[in-house]
Amino acid sequence: MVTFFEASIEQLSIHRIGNKMQDEFYVLSEEPLKIEDEFLSKLLLQYFLKPFEKINEVYRLIHSSDNLDLNEIFHFCTSIFDDAGCFHENSELMAKYLYEVSSHPKIKSGELYVVLFKNVQIEGELLDALGIFKSETKDTYLKILPVQSGFEMEYEESGIDINKLDKGALIFKTEKELGYKVMVADQTNRSSEAVYWKDDFLKLGIRNDSYNQTFNTLGVYKSFITSAVEAEFEVTKADKIDLLNKSMKYFKDKDSFDIDEFSREVIGNTIAIESFKTFKSNYEQEFSTEISDSFDISAAAVKSQTKNYKTVLKLDKNFHIYIHGNREFIEKGFDDGKSMNY
Template sequence: MVTFFEASLNKISVHHVGNQSQGEMYALSEAPLQLKDDVIPSLLMQYFLKPFEKANEVYHLMHSSDDLALNEIHHFVTDVFEDNSKFHEVSEQIAKHLYSVSTHPNIKGGELYTVYFNQVQIEGELLDAIGIFKSENKETYLKVYPNEGGFAVDYEQEAININKLDKGVLIFNVEKENGYKVVVVDKATGGQDAAVYWKDDFLQLKIRNDSFNQTSNALGVYKNFITNKLDEEFEMTKADKIDLLNRSMKYFKEKETFDMDEFAEEVISNPEAITSFKNFKEQYEDEFDTKIADTFEISDNAVKKQARVYKSVLKLDKNFHIYIHGNKDLIEKGFDDGKAMNFYKVYFKEEA
């Protein structure tokens, strides 16, 4: 989704943002960071941009009033995209804005980096981008080096692992009127209440409703329906649930376009269960203000990602795992009165 082999780091400013609920302050630098050699920019590019190579979800900046002018980050980055000379001044405003939303006691303080990049590629298009990154977690590193005919060991505390970006966002200079194209990294720490501040309070994001997100949402809603809702209304075995999940994944892997009525007939089949699923989908759309279209182009990347969390394993106590990949009619559930235990009977032709 995002590549940076043609990218360059144009400007970078670093500030420190504490947690105001803990009595911590923010500290602003007086000028952009001066990079002394070619190695540091290369390391910073890896630290900042490599985590976005696997980012599939694209977001937009938004505001609950639907007035984008009220989104602080949208206002700040627009100033820089229109006048690059404002970069450092705007980076200070961004740090102050982050400080203003850092009120949960579990939010960690850390360095805030604002970076201007040239030629970052997203969805095949080379664009300028503004990156905002925060390092919250520090590590201790050992250094071994030659010394007087042998070796010596030293260490460095409070150092940053360039392979572990805590929080980051790239805002691309395109689709300004929609809230720009935005991709985000958020390694949440401090519990769920503290985790929402980066995406929800600081950035104020809404997910772009493209084929990737339509596919992800449809598969996610269906999985929740099967695992959490269906057996409230119907008598279902775990094998039945796994079969329904497998059939849905098969549909999404084989089809190029999703059609709600076709999916319901081919995968769910039961008219009462179909009605229940459609009601469940509508409740999801209302609760999360996210519309899942009745037809959309299926995203292969979204299918692959969701396939990782679709479970096809039937766990029986701590003794057996049965992997169900095909015809559920070849597995039967029963109860043995003598042993007072459940059992499964599995039919097969050959033993591999």
């Protein structure tokens, strides 16, 4: 979704953020970093922006009061977008704010990079963007150097792998009134303490567009088929795979989703249709997420969900059947001659 062929770094400030709970402090740089080496600039663009090439989900900056001005990151970003001359000052404020919300004892200290980009492309549009990144993981690197008699080896500790961005956010200078377009990368989001980046620091809400509507509907339907259906109805594994294949075909063939049309063409059974709609309603209430009954289908979201839709029927540990066709071509029975199920 993001490309950076034409992107450039306009300003870059680096600060160090300690963990407040560990009695560590923050260290602020006095001025932005001047980058005069063209190769270093290219490496930094790769380090900061390449992780976003395969990310599709777009967020918004939000606040629980619905007053965006109370979202600290929104305030800092708006100040920079309005006047690039106050970039470094606001990068310092971001560093102090991140330090204050780094309240979990397991949060790692690290460097905070605040970057002002030009010409980053998102959804076909070239925009200015503000990048906020944090490096937490350090690696040791070996260096092989030629000498007269052959080679010698050195090592460098506490280096940063440019192919492993720990945390990042891109905030695009567009749709300000909605909370900007925001994309997030977080390589440590499996741990409970890592949610501070999205929830406490950035305060994000999912953009409720066609991508998320498509992605969530496919996810809800898959959960319904793989969990609820078996509890309510008598279905075989082949039947469940067939229902998943039908739904994926619907989303690939259609330009828009309509829940009544989808229910008729994919589910068919009246009782199961009502069960699915109830399941969807319960999901919306549980996760405070509204999924419309009709919306334009996002091809990118369908592609993203395809990998989550399994079409493999496991017969036993030695035999699996990949099902891509019609359920009617599958027959289950018992072979009297071989005394085996088929």
